[in-house]
Amino acid sequence: MVTTMKRIVTGILAHVDAGKTTLSEAVLYTTGQLRKPGRVDHGDAFLDTNAMERARGITIFTEPAIIHTTNTTITLLDTPGHVDFSAETERTLRVLDYAILVISGTDGIQGHTETLWRLLARYHVPTILFINKMDAPGASKTHILSQLKHRFNDACIDFTTTTNETTNTPALAGVMEEIAMQTEHAMNEYLETEQVSVATIQTMIEHRELFPCFFGSALKMEGINEFINGFETYTQEPNHTKEFGARVYKISHDAQGNRLTWLKVTGGELHAKALLNGGNDETTWSEKADQVRVYSGAKYTTVESVPAGAVCAVTGLTHTFPGEGLGIDQSAENPILQPVLTYTLLPGSNDTHKCLMALRELEDEDPLLHVVWHARLQEIHLQLMGAVQLEIIQQMMHDRFGLDVEFGPGAILYKETITTPVEGAGHFEPLRHYAEAHVLLEPLPEGSGMQYATTCSEDILDRNWQRLIISHFKEKEHLGVLTGSPITDIRLTLLVGRSHLKHTEGGDFRQATYRAIRQGLMEARAGVPNDASAFDIAQRFAGDDTDHDTDDANTKKNTNGDTPTGENATTEAMPCRITGMGNCRLLEPWYRFRLEIPQDMLGRAMSDIQRMSGDFDTPQPTGASGSEYAVLNGTAPVSEMQDYAMDVNAYTHGRGRLSCVFAGYKPCHNTEEVMKHTNYNPESDLENTPDSVFCAHGAGYPVKWYKVPEFMHLDYAWNGMQTQ
Known part of the structure; x- marks a missing residue:
């Protein structure tokens, strides 16, 4: 009888110091991949291949190991545990069939553990938990299980049981009823047979309706065999398509400087020398996969092909990026974590x-x-x-x-956004150049990032020019006008544009697009009404700073798109510096924190958080080390809380514990102070000017941003309705 080997890609994740790499070593040793398990503190861990990892005793880069059990080939990806390298962990989640979440039996659920749990939920990764260090004093299975059910999910169930020697499968008689209670199908099966079948349990785990928990000590090899046996029994290989697909999760360079694209084959088969295609409508690429390497630790084997469900590294690709899909697997998702x-x-x-x-x-x-x-x-x-x-x-x-x-x-x-939609216009017309673009800037929900679209008719502007403008939306980090910080949570939509048959070059639309975005941001900061006319906008800021003729032939839009003419076609407006925020908003990164402190110090902690402009939920009592403690959960600005852990350690004499995780960008708590300190003048930032350039008498001349609506060649295209 031939047993078909199933392929499983799993990642091992944990808060730093939970014993994640130690568990990896224990699994590799128990399955016969290592003669002796390495240790992080000894600098000889199999999966810590980088010299910096060995020197620091932490995992920095995701590394693979190949494990062979009775009927399963497991690709184990050991991910970083330190919060500073959580981006490496997040992008690995997209290629996992299952995740192993390691939790310290003495420390329980920590701040970064909760972040990992949320990421696993977002990417819909089936998760199996290993509670480590159960040999340490103070480790309590009952306490940890209660914590897991309360803070994670009621479906976290203890699978650490004896093994049925006849069938070599875990015996779950003691928790079978609890498993059955998680889904209606499982309960019906249990009522009929007094059992929940392995196939049903597999499906429940795959659908994140059940989270098996195994307890043990990786350092002392306790519970490792049960964990491996349970993992092999209750996981199943995903269905793979016959058509080629792959997901990139990492880019690195080997010792010879070769660029390596790490990917999981999600469908079909990847062959060496195969021609791969990627990119989108704006930027496409086609390159050959020179070498296909299968790594296990620091060593690799060059192979001719890899099947679906396998992880490999490919040389020869220069345009790939983490998160990119190849072949039929084209979907992409923006990461949650962001630099702060x-x-x-x-x-x-x-x-x-x-x-x-x-x-x-x-x-x-x-x-x-x-x-x-x-x-x-x-x-x-x-x-x-x-x-x-x-x-x-x-x-x-x-x-x-x-x-x-x-x-x-x-x-x-810091970052910046807007609170109401606004249309920005940019015009670039020095001698023998011509481009005009109108861009709608719309606010998006918190955490959306930047989005891009076009509603411009191809009868008005050729598709190739539109694609170029969209690429200019994406190609740089556009800066706001409050502090010069990057903008976020905004959709940029091309409304209308104009080119010239002879004079327009690609760089002209880059200038027009950049200026349109900045001009729109300036109008948002100035609080220009959405229905304001070009004349209203110009008059609002012009004051007595101009004496130019406003005759249509001289200064108004030229409906033919040709160079405007006239004796008084120039404008020399004085700078018009806007104060305040108007419809712009400054954002700052916030932490979600969990503060565990002695009850008698609760008042001090609450006062500190209020002083830091943070907020918190009702304090919850908890037991820790035999004493009464209180837990505060809440959010606070990173700028205020980033050094607070040292204060907590000082005033609690080492008995308090603060854990912080990134909670996204929210309105800044001290905007005026930050703006005063930054002292940013958007009109003086010539690299990001909001002004436009028009042409008269064979020479270009600048037009201030608030006068652009009076000069532009195209009418305002937005009628106040939101784009779809």
């Missing part, structure tokens, strides 16, 4: 351009490392998750590129 801090690179004696190129390569590998070049300041700014990530980047700059650099003090990464 920004640092300035101090290159020292190193060439700035060389530093920028090195950081671009690191940015290619890590989607949550954003490298921004400020041409006006001639500075490189890094946006990232935290100080530990910064230390790793500094070490990689030294080890990989031979660049010893430092970084300035960290600052909060």
